[in-house]
Amino acid sequence: MAELQVELVAAEGRVWSGPATMVVARTTEGEIGILPGHESVLALLASGPVTVDSSDETVRVAVHGGFLSVAGDNVSILAEVAERAEDIDAQRAERALTRAGDDGDEAARRRAETRLLVAGARAAEPRVPSRAADAPAAGARAAEPRVPSRAADAPAAGAR
Numbered sequence: 626m627a628e629l630q631v632e633l634v635a636a637e638g639r640v641w642s643g644p645a646t647m648v649v650a651r652t653t654e655g656e657i658g659i660l661p662g663h664e665s666v667l668a669l670l671a672s673g674p675v676t677v678d679s680s681d682e683t684v685r686v687a688v689h690g691g692f693l694s695v696a697g698d699n700v701s702i703l704a705e706v707a708e709r710a711e712d713i714d715a716q717r718a719e720r721a722l723t724r725a726g727d728d729g730d731e732a733a734r735r736r737a738e739t740r741l742l743v744a745g746a747r748a749a750e751p752r753v754p755s756r757a758a759d760a761p762a763a764g765a766r767a768a769e770p771r772v773p774s775r776a777a778d779a780p781a782a783g784a785r
Contacts, residue, residue, distance in 0.1 A: 632702070646679065659700055
């Protein structure tokens with residue numbers, strides 16, 4: 626089976642390195658999954674979990690900013706800040722989340738939520754609209770995308 630060669634490093638040093646079967650990361654454009662044979666990519670990382678699956682372990686890391694590079698079967702993750710799940714103090718992250726909410730610091734809130742998610746203290750990450758304009762009004766339902774069908778959307782015979 627083909628494998629990726631993964632290097633995950635942060636300013637403090639190497640976080641994880643080795644062969645892997647898959648890497649999943651959050652970029653500023655959305656979540657990306659990398660398998661052997663993936664196209665070359667250079668992407669900006671957003672705050673979010675990075676998951677590296679290898680033959681003998683799954684590594685989960687809270688990453689806050691940086692770059693993801695894929696060239697051939699080599700994946701390089703250069704993070705501004707990175708913490709492995711087992712190194713995260715969930716109580717400290719909960720306190721940081723509370724402080725961020727009190728201060729209205731959106732970036733700190735995202736970092737704390739990511740740390741809690743990676744540490745397993747949160748079951749699922751809530752979707753937070755990236756802009757206020759993306760948030761639906763209170764009580765409003767999101768519009769379903771309309772896919773036209775040829776018969777229903779065709780003009781009536783003789784209609785102009």
